[in-house]
Amino acid sequence: MAPLHQYLLLSLLLFGLGLAGVMTRRNGLITLMGIELMLNAANLNFIAFWRHGPNPDAVEGVLLAMFAIGVAAAEVAVGLALVIAIFRRFRTVNLDEVQELKG
Amino acid sequence: MNALDQLFVNLKQAIVGWFPGEWRLGVSVVISAAAIVGVYAGLFAITTWIERKGLGRIQNRPGPNRVGPFGLLQPLADGLKALIKEDIIPQRADRLVHTLAPILAVVPVILALAVIPVGRNMVAVDLQAGLIFFFAMGGVKEIAVFMAGWGSRNAYSLLGSMRAIAQMISYEMPLVLSGLVVAMAVGSLSLVDIIEAQAGYYGGVLARWHVFTPWGLAGFLLFLVAATAEANRTPFDLPEGESEIIAGHMLEYSGFKYALFFLGEYMGLFGMSGLAITLFLGGWRAPFSFLEWIPSWMWFFGKLFAFIAFFVWLRGTLPRLRADQLMEFAWKFMLPMVLLDVVALALWQYTAHWSVPLAGLWRWVLSGGLMFVAYLGLARLISPRRRVGPRTYRFAE
Amino acid sequence: MSATFAILATWTVLAALGAMALRKPVHAALSLVGALMGVAFTYLNLGAEFITAVQVLVYVGAVAILIVFVLQLTRGEGVEGESLAVQPASLGLGIALLVTGGLIAAVVFLPDWRAAWPEKGDVALKRLGEVLMNRYVVALEAIGLLLTIAMIGAVLIALKRPDSQPPES
Numbered sequence: 001m002a003p004l005h006q007y008l009l010l011s012l013l014l015f016g017l018g019l020a021g022v023m024t025r026r027n028g029l030i031t032l033m034g035i036e037l038m039l040n041a042a043n044l045n046f047i048a049f050w051r052h053g054p055n056p057d058a059v060e061g062v063l064l065a066m067f068a069i070g071v072a073a074a075e076v077a078v079g080l081a082l083v084i085a086i087f088r089r090f091r092t093v094n095l096d097e098v099q100e101l102k103g
Numbered sequence: 104m105n106a107l108d109q110l111f112v113n114l115k116q117a118i119v120g121w122f123p124g125e126w127r128l129g130v131s132v133v134i135s136a137a138a139i140v141g142v143y144a145g146l147f148a149i150t151t152w153i154e155r156k157g158l159g160r161i162q163n164r165p166g167p168n169r170v171g172p173f174g175l176l177q178p179l180a181d182g183l184k185a186l187i188k189e190d191i192i193p194q195r196a197d198r199l200v201h202t203l204a205p206i207l208a209v210v211p212v213i214l215a216l217a218v219i220p221v222g223r224n225m226v227a228v229d230l231q232a233g234l235i236f237f238f239a240m241g242g243v244k245e246i247a248v249f250m251a252g253w254g255s256r257n258a259y260s261l262l263g264s265m266r267a268i269a270q271m272i273s274y275e276m277p278l279v280l281s282g283l284v285v286a287m288a289v290g291s292l293s294l295v296d297i298i299e300a301q302a303g304y305y306g307g308v309l310a311r312w313h314v315f316t317p318w319g320l321a322g323f324l325l326f327l328v329a330a331t332a333e334a335n336r337t338p339f340d341l342p343e344g345e346s347e348i349i350a351g352h353m354l355e356y357s358g359f360k361y362a363l364f365f366l367g368e369y370m371g372l373f374g375m376s377g378l379a380i381t382l383f384l385g386g387w388r389a390p391f392s393f394l395e396w397i398p399s400w401m402w403f404f405g406k407l408f409a410f411i412a413f414f415v416w417l418r419g420t421l422p423r424l425r426a427d428q429l430m431e432f433a434w435k436f437m438l439p440m441v442l443l444d445v446v447a448l449a450l451w452q453y454t455a456h457w458s459v460p461l462a463g464l465w466r467w468v469l470s471g472g473l474m475f476v477a478y479l480g481l482a483r484l485i486s487p488r489r490r491v492g493p494r495t496y497r498f499a500e
Numbered sequence: 501m502s503a504t505f506a507i508l509a510t511w512t513v514l515a516a517l518g519a520m521a522l523r524k525p526v527h528a529a530l531s532l533v534g535a536l537m538g539v540a541f542t543y544l545n546l547g548a549e550f551i552t553a554v555q556v557l558v559y560v561g562a563v564a565i566l567i568v569f570v571l572q573l574t575r576g577e578g579v580e581g582e583s584l585a586v587q588p589a590s591l592g593l594g595i596a597l598l599v600t601g602g603l604i605a606a607v608v609f610l611p612d613w614r615a616a617w618p619e620k621g622d623v624a625l626k627r628l629g630e631v632l633m634n635r636y637v638v639a640l641e642a643i644g645l646l647l648t649i650a651m652i653g654a655v656l657i658a659l660k661r662p663d664s665q666p667p668e669s
Contacts, residue, residue, distance in 0.1 A: 002505040002545075008607045010509045010542065014516050014535070016600030021520030023592030029525055029571060033532045036563065037516055040539045043555075051546045059628050063636055065551050069558050070643040074650035076563045080570045081654035087574040088660070200530065231625050235553040242561020246533055249568050253526055265572060268565060275561070292625060 007048035015041035028086065028093040032079045039072045108398040111138075112224045135227040139216055146407070147369045148178035154415050161419035181362075188358035193255060196355065200254030205360040207247035208367035212374060215240035219377040220295055222387045222400030233294040234286055237378060238279050241333065244371065245271050248342070248352050251364070255355035263351020266426065267335065267342030273433035274332035274339075280441040281326040284448050285313055285382045294378075298386035308392055312385040317471030318447040323383040325441050330375035332433070335368060336414055338421040341429060376410035377403075435485045443477045508545055512538030525571050533564045550625055 018037030025031060043065045050061020087093050106113075115134050122130050152167065152175060159166025167174035192201055218233040220226035230236050245268050252264020286292050289300040303311045313319035332339035342351045353364045380386060384406055387399035424432070451470040459465060515538055518531030540555040632640055 002502050005607055006505060006509070007542070007546070009604060010512065012600055012603045012607065013513050014539070015603070016596055017513070017516045017520050019599060020593055020596035023596050025520065027525055029567060029574070030520070030528055033519055033528060033567065036532065036559075037519065037535065040536065040559075043551075044539055044542060047543055047546050047548050047551060051548070057627075059631050062548060062551055062628060063632060065548075066554060066632075067639060067643055069554060070647060073558055073563060074647050076566060077650050077654040078657065080566055081657040083570055084573060084658040093574050200527075230549060230553075232550045232553045235550070235557060239553045239556035239561060242557055242565075243537075245565050246530075246560060246568075249565070250530065253568075253572075261572070265569070268569065272562075272565060290626070 004048055004052040007044065011041040011044040011048065014038075014044065026095045028083045028095050028098075029080075031095065032076065032083070035079075036072065036076065039068060039075075043068050108223060108400075110398070111222070111400065135217075139227055140213060142221075143213070143216055143370055143373055144366070146373060146404075147366055148182070150369055150372075150411050151178050151181065151365075153411060154418070157412070157415040158419050161416075185359050185362035190358040190360065191355075193257065193355050196256045197254045200250045201355070202360075204247050204251035204254055205356065205363035205367070207250060208244060209363050209370065211240040211243035211247075212367050212370040215374050216370060216377070218294055219374065219381055220298055220386055221377075221403045222398070225387075225400060226295055229293060229295045232292045234282055234292045234297075237294075237374070238275070238282065241271075241275065241278075241371075244367070247367075251356070252352035255352070257355050260352050260354045263342050263354065267352060270332060270335075270339065270342060270429060270433075273430060274329045274437070277325055277433065277437035277441045278329035278333055280438075281322045281329065281444065282378070282382060284318065284322045284441070284444050287445070288313065288318070288448055288452070294381050294386075298381060298388065301385040301388060304392045310385050310388055310390050310392075312383065312388070312390070314383040316451060317467055317474060318444055318451050319383055320471070321440070321444050321447060321474040323379065325437060325444065326379055326383065329437060330379060331414070331417065332429075334372045334375050334414075336372065337418040338424050339429065340418075340423060341426060372411075372414065373407065376407055376414075379410065380406045431485055436481050439481060440474070440477060443474060447471070447473050505542075505545060508538060508542050512542065526568065529564065529567050529571060532567070533560055536560055536564065550628065 015038050018034040018041065021034030021037070022031050025034070046061045046065040046068065050058065050065075053061065083093055086098055090098055092098075115131070115138075118134060119127050119131050155177070156166040156174070167177040170176040170180045192198055215237045217227040218230050218237055220229075248264050248267045248271070252260045252262075252267075255261075285297060289297050291297065291300075301310065301312050305311060305315070309315065314323045335342050343353070353361060356364060380403065387403040389395045389397060389402055447470045450473065451466060454462070454466045454469065457466065512535055515531050515534035519528050519535050522528045522531055536555065536559040540552045540559070543552040543555060
């Protein structure tokens with residue numbers, strides 16, 4: 001097992017990659033994948049802090065990661081449903097071309 | 104008896120003992136892994152022979168009978184054939200994805216087999232969350248199926264893989280839930296603990312297996328149906344569907360890669376059977392107390408062979424389901440039944456300390472009755488209201 | 501840095517890079533599966549066996565499969581043109597780099613965060629379950645409710661409506 005800060009750096013790199021993907025890609029699905037990566041980075045932090053934390057009996061880190069995974073599952077379900085709905089309406093999943101709300 | 108029972112455990116310990124201290128962990132891991140791969144691959148070879156022979160018998164033909172006595176060397180010949188066949192990758196296929204898929208179809212299945220105890224003290228890894236781990240590896244297999252279907256760039260492949268994934272996702276729910284019913288009853292996700300919980304005998308004779316309780320019986324049957332679907336066996340073999348979409352996601356594979364897919368399918372079948380044995384049929388335990396002298400690993404593999412025979416029988420007997428029937432059955436019948444099984448378990452557990460006369464019988468009536476009524480009601484709900492009369496043939500007569 | 505962690509971290513970061521940078525969406529999705537598996541094995545490296553299994557079950561078995569399914573439903577082959585979500589591309593990358601760089605600096609330069617407390621054994625699953633069923637039972641129920649609502653919402657959103665024809669163009 002590596003020291004805590006190495007896990008934090010790995011999680012940060014994952015977060016950064018996810019953020020860069022969300023910022024630059026225009027395919028709606030890849031944007032969703034970027035969000036998943038960022039959520040995973042957060043989960044990795046929870047587990048790393050739980051493992052290296054001072055209290056040996058605490059299980060909250062694992063619990064938080066579990067809840068985060070549950071919320072992520074819900075988020076993906078709704079997000080993908082939105083992608084399908086957008087595809088039905090506009091025949092594309094390209095976020096740039098979905099501009100009906102743009103003033 | 105004890106020496107024979109622990110034969111392989113002692114053998115492994117002896118071999119590990121020959122090595123210097125710091126090597127022992129590595130050697131132990133290698134031996135366990137080699138044993139799992141070797142035993143189940145050998146079982147795969149025997150199973151293909153049993154299946155072809157059995158199907159032949161059911162269909163009134165001899166089956167393989169040319170290579171070796173009773174055609175016993177047929178698997179060897181098949182393996183050689185697969186090895187020397189030309190390995191074709193379609194020109195427009197995605198080479199990397201196409202090549203990775205068969206490997207990914209086998210590796211998770213072998214990993215999943217590692218958590219199943221095959222005898223007393225005979226389990227490669229006793230994970231705390233072994234049950235969840237097993238199901239998780241089943242999820243990785245779906246990715247392999249998708250990669251095979253998409254990487255081949257063939258309409259039938261893609262269609263077959265989409266069918267396969269839809270089916271696997273739908274039946275994963277009842278599969279996991281019926282496994283979790285057992286975990287709830289035992290209070291542990293470790294497969295070793297689950298077998299431990301089935302120790303002892305009713306009246307000193309009949310084993311305390313989970314299948315001999317009302318919720319366990321219902322759970323076992325539901326698990327068996329879901330496992331058949333998860334392993335893509337008839338009557339749930341739509342993903343392959345030789346007669347309609349010609350082997351589905353495996354269509355563009357030839358030679359050794361095709362053999363790898365087959366290996367994965369059969370090892371998945373062994374895994375599902377092994378899990379059913381572990382969860383409901385007492386794992387390596389004997390069914391009656393007077394049969395305890397037979398070594399534990401013989402019991403496990405005997406039960407496994409019984410399952411293989413059962414699946415061959417099913418394949419020879421039942422026709423294939425339609426895709427809509429498959430989905431309807433999963434969501435409208437299997438899922439509610441499994442959820443009710445949780446209630447049946449709760450009833451069984453809450454009445455565990457009843458002191459009324461014939462308490463055992465009343466518990467059976469309460470818990471089993473719930474499942475039976477639900478079965479009747481749901482079956483009536485999903486089956487079309489058609490009066491079944493004598494069939495009239497228009498052309499055949 | 502231990503060798504296991506080095507391999508895991510390299511694998512995870514490369515796969516995540518592939519998931520965000522590969523041209524074909526299906527390749528990106530498969531690369532995402534690799535990254536998620538990498539994170540799962542990092543959990544194992546941290547001694548969280550149960551979360552590893554849950555991660556594989558939920559992310560690889562369900563989320564990734566859903567993503568590739570939707571890729572197929574939306575014709576998969578979405579080709580990226582010159583236009584990007586944030587214009588210009590360097591602005592988006594710049595923001596991401598800035599945020600990540602700031603966070604990395606925070607980790608590296610704050611000495612307190614490097615403190616290593618003594619290691620401890622894996623948490624017993626039984627205890628996890630007890631805590632989940634006692635102190636956090638409301639949160640658990642809330643997650644269940646959320647998942648149910650999300651499921652119903654997803655079905656409603658993705659349902660085919662007669663008036664959802666693509667606009668004439």
